[in-house]
């Protein structure tokens with residue numbers, strides 16, 4: 682039993698110091714509840730306010746993508762370098778060690794394969810399973826201007842309602858249809874609609890003209906999507922420009938796991954995103970790491 686003598690002498694209430702109250706570091710996220718903020722802090726690094734997410738969810742509509750044939754061999758060694766991992770629950774359960782990722786962003790929409798109309802998605806997982814898997818966030822595709830635009834928005838709003846109930850943030854992923862123009866005007870529209878309707882953060886592609894207007898007009902954090910494989914220096918330059926123009930980090934897949942040296946590439950991306958290292962210098966870092974056995 683604890684010693685009850687001298688209890689009053691041991692107390693120090695620091696009456697001269699006001700209670701500390703730290704503002705949460707992410708744009709537009711100050712009013713979220715503790716659990717939601719805690720999950721976002723497993724995705725975004727509190728020191729830089731940014732994230733390097735590794736996207737490996739491609740199989741949910743296109744099967745075994747190049748570089749993802751064996752997640753256990755190709756992706757697991759990269760996990761120490763990723764702030765968060767974006768993937769399906771099937772790959773999480775089957776191939777990812779529970780001790781490895783800091784944050785997991787679970788793909789929660791799906792349905793059509795590459796053989797069908799991609800915008801015809803539905804919600805593809807239950808919140809209860811996301812909680813069971815300790816997800817840091819859920820990701821849902823939003824097809825603005827697509828054939829099933831309204832359905833995809835409703836998928837997102839239903840997940841946002843469920844996520845708000847349990848403290849799980851939702852990532853609205855801008856999906857661009859084949860015939861749509863990828864410009865700042867389109868991405869401003871898509872990101873703003875997602876944020877207005879409740880997405881806690883948004884993923885979108887980079888555009889060279891006016892990307893800063895996309896990030897400025899979106900009230901929640903915007904993450905840059907990687908897109909098709911580019912030469913490493915170009916991919917590093919795109920990431921550099923995106924964060925300089927207001928992105929809160931990147932969610933890159935093929936530009937990392939299809940690189941000649943994925944571990945070197947993700948480390949170079951980290952330098953750009955978290956330390957603001959210029960693309961040329963980051964490329965040198967990539968080449969140096971690549972040359973090491």
Ligand code: R5P
Pocket residue numbers: 736737738739740767822854856906907908909932933934935936
């Ligand atoms: C987009 O539709 C999905 O989220 C992708 O499967 C994935 O995130 C794309 O990553 P990346 O374009 O960087 O390979």
